[in-house]
Amino acid sequence: MTAGDIHHAILAAWRVEQPGLITGLSKMLRDVPLAEELTQDALLAALEHWPSSGIPERPGAWLATTAKRRALDYLRRSRMLARKHEQVARELEAEQQAMPDLEAALDDDIGDEMLRLIFTACHPQLSQEARVALALRMICGLTTEEIARAFLVSDATISQRIVRAKRTLSESGLVYETPRGEELSERLATVLEVVYLIFNEGYTAATGEHWLRPQLCQEALRIGRILTSIAPREPEAHGLLALMELNASRNVARTDAAGAPVLILEQNRALWDLLQIRRGMQALARARELGGAFGFYALQAAIVACHARAATAAETNWTQIAALYLELTKRVNSPVIELNRAVAVGMAEGPAAGLEIADRLVGEPALRTYHLLESVRGDLLYKLQRFEAAKAAFTAAAELAGNQRERDFLLRRAIEAAKASNHPIE
Template sequence: MPAETATAEAITTAWRAESARLVGALTRMTRDVELAEDLAQDALLAALEQWPTTGVPDNPAAWLMMTAKRRGIDHFRRADNLRRKTEELGHARTGGEGEQMSDLDAQVDHIEDDVLRLIFLSCHPSLTPESRAALTLRLVGGLTTLEIARGFLATESAMGQRISRAKKTLSEAAAGFELPTGADRDKRLDDVMAVIYLIFNEGYAAAAGEDWMRPDLVTEGMRLARMLAALAPDEPEALGLQALLEIQGSRISARLDEHGAPVLLEAQDRTRWDQLLIGRGLAALQRAELLAARGRPVGKYFLQASIAAQHARAKRAEATDWRQIAILYDVLAEAAPGPIVEVNRAVAHGRAFGAGAGLRVLDDLDANALGDSPLMPSVRGDLLERAGLHAEAAEAFTEAAARTRNEGERTVLQRRGEENLARASSSD
């Protein structure tokens, strides 16, 4: 590998690994998230300029932190606030460029708390869920505005404006960088997990566009969930979220065939599931179970992870314990009631107790509960197909295909509709 390419990859790797810690620490020091990001970006530019010549430092995190602190000191000097702000920057050393970066480990302090603070700040209640997701990807995920825009099918300028407005909103709300406590912490933790789940789901089954999945968002969602679980190891729901995303993420390579067409869960080649991710997910779920056994409360992510684990443990689709999954969905419906849970509960009951049982669950749900989402008619089509009612199934699949904005999903739904129509015609 050419030296320039290796250096560029090292810079990208260091930035993706350290950007959240860097921005988090700088936000704590400056109390200004926009300034903190600017200083971090300045450090990244300095690395791009200097590392190809000087080589990758032994401690990239310390190098980036010290460079950003120096830029911060220069900023405050120009603002005539050097003494006060230098103290807030932790009396950063301002030696010459020849200073040994290997001696700077002590400069990177409070790292884990800073990242957790940054996640909570990105999910401030004054922001909309969409802005929370974009800001989390930007500040915590280290993604560029263009990468985020591509993931959510927006223009780069529109996404840049959304992120800028989010930062302005935080400033106007005088959002503190301290970790919330008590009930406020529990509420904000729910918001944090919801944003990470949103990011993952948008990648796992894209709401619109030509691609059925966006693996970059899947990977980022898993990484953020892993990070949150490490930062809050006493929270069963955080561990449950990690378990859920790791197990679901393990299926990515099996969700498309060799032609790029979507493959549904029961038809997937399970030998292509990522066993490392499954192992991580089951380990996280086991830790959550131990906490639950000690009286720690669990909720929807833990229960969904328990459902995902049933699929992961089945070597073949036919070996899936659908009765246990149906029981878990019944519990989930009590813990976190909602139309999406009910639709999935209908699937589970249809597999465990027959298509009629699934249709009865679906019939109890308001037909307009999910608006124009294709989920309900697609599940109804599947259950009708299993019941042998192919004409009705074809109609349901056709309706679902008309509703979806995702081309990959539309292809699957149209094919199933055509197959059922052909079966209905042949039986006439």
């Protein structure tokens, strides 16, 4: 195994294990920024030792044990700890004799503890933007670049938000807890946004070699189900759960045997999970019963429900989907939503109508590095048989794409357009 292979394996293990490590250490230390710092120490230890010692049989357990030892060392060194912390340190030292696995300890209540971590990161003392950025960093293990891509802002902006949020958490001594009552309501909207973005990163990874990150989808779904139980009368909690269930129902069909993306019109609908679709429909119905039919998440769930109801791609009600996107744009001023509406209008009214909407977004600053704008334009141009323009759009989209699977897919589309124009791409 080459040094590059080992480095890749370390980062892959880290990405999977980081949320659980931060959750476990936050529970131990009651200090979220410190917990993240110590998990970073575990990563550095892996980068230092694994190239010479080899990848351990259980990478997650190695990282967990290393992180826990760092926490114990911190507790031992600190002479100003409160009595409660001293007691925790003694208990952990006793446990250390048996070398318990931090991962195993988390298995008992990982959902609840993960939710506490998200609520802590979403404290009202932090700005809304900082809350979401910090949570994505800790829960998803997203890089600053990946979070910036999700928000369509610069890396420097996200970096500043995260630094300030950590400083606020450290200096204010905010409690690591799941709030109740009014405090829960105050944080719930941001928590829903965080869970939504966690799911989106799992559903379509911003960077990396894999288009899907199923563990993030499952984590978001688990947390979403917990949220509907602790906030049962919050329509948007049910709307978000509906959206995630309905989207996740298609995951098996969204990639081929090689892991390449399969677009929804080409998916084998026999592979869609009918039980998950039924759960999603029930959650959507509950959101509507609670008066949330026109909520941000419920409207998106209604759009996905249109696909779920269609037995074949040809039966999809694109007119209704376009109308739902229009309703969504009235509530949220987002160029990404408008781009999605362009796709729906292109299917309902023809590619020329969709392209007209997409072309209006070309000068939108927030979409300057958003690869899907050129991807959508390329598809609409291809359908209009403007193959040279389609080739240029697909090539531009591929250059902007951060995910390797998407980049490969877009380059294949560019080659198709080049062949159709009888001018092979170089």
